[in-house]
Amino acid sequence: MRFLLAAALLALTACKQPSQPVQADSSPASAPLTLLSKVKDIPAGISIQGKLLQALRWQDKGGDNLLLLSQAEGDFQPSKDGSDDVRDAHVYAAHYVLSAGKPRRLWLLQDGVEQCMFDVAAAFDPAATRVADLDGDGVMETILGYSQTCTSDVSPHSYKLILHAGKAKYGLRGTDRFGVTWRDADTGQLSGTPLxxxxxxxxxxxxxxxxxxxxxxxxxxxxxxxxxxxxxGAPPAFLPAMRQQWHKLMQQQDAEWRKSL
Known part of the structure; x- marks a missing residue:
């Protein structure tokens, strides 16, 4: 029964996506974002791996920019040793600078879970995405977050919050609030590890x-x-912004999980 509950909850989490990409930042240092919701709107010369989740376009001192987030989940296949059926799940992100119709990729992120025989998921957190000039140099930094899991029970997922400044990459890596709190069957009270x-x-x-x-x-x-x-060795503004974003996201996750109980 616990395994079935885990599978249902993981499926719900993986499918829970907004109807359109999210502009997660509205501060004065943010660039006006164009939200591209369809693959046909992506400029020619750019390929997308998996299913498009978010596409954000903006202009700053560095030029015309495009951030793409996509994810893919495979079907069950025999494992490498043939002992079990397994699945893979991956997330992909890329930042392009567009110039004269010729996109130049600034960086590429690929991550995921492979050869998983249990419930597998690798998914971006649309609420985590932020585009803002954190260090005031006229060029926007990007922040994105995603979770990964391969489990047979209801337990926290690994969670990564990644900041890119040009080609430089900085991250906070830990676990989320999935499955941390539960309701006592007798008393109805919520219990679990505090946030x-x-x-x-x-x-x-x-x-x-x-x-x-x-x-x-x-x-x-x-x-x-x-x-x-x-x-x-990062610019001083980066870590406070990432701490704030991390705790904001965990508070949201904690509230959403408690609401679902």
Whole structure:
């Protein structure tokens, strides 16, 4: 029964997509975005892997820009050793600079789960996408988030929040809030690991030591990331913006999961 519940919830999560791409930032340092919702609207010379999820176009000091997010999930196939049927799931993102009808790819992101015999998912979080000039140099940075899982139960997914500044890449990597809270069948009360507003290692360790983590005994705890090492040499504005975006998304996820119970 638990496996069937997990499968149903994973399918619901994977299919839950907005009717159109999301402009996640409205600050003065944001570029006006054109939202392209159909493959036919994508400029010639650009190929898309999988199913298009978001396409955002904007202009800044660096030129005419296009951000594409797509994802793909395969059918069950025999595993490499032939012992089980397995599936793959992938996410793809690419940033193009358009010039005189000739798109130039600035960077490409490919990630996913392969050879999974359980419930598999790799999906972008449309609410995570943000395009903004965080460091004030006239060129927009992009932020995107996505989750991945291969599991047979209801448990948190791995979650990555990635910032690109030109070809430079910075990330926060941890776990989301999927399946962290549950409702007691007898009392109707909600229980589960609390959501931290501070993902520093000391705060996570303090919660772990309190024995209020409901079976989670390793860092990062659900709703937190492992570390901030990527930002050691980053422009000062990047890490605060990423922390804020991470916690905003985890709060939304936590609220949505609790509402579904």
């Amino acid at each position: 931290l507003a501070d993902c520093s290692r000391s705060s996570q360790q303090a919660l772990l030591n309190s024995k209020k983590t409901a079976g989670f005994d390793e860092l990062p705890l659900p709703g937190c990331y492992a570390d901030e090492k990527d930002f050691a």
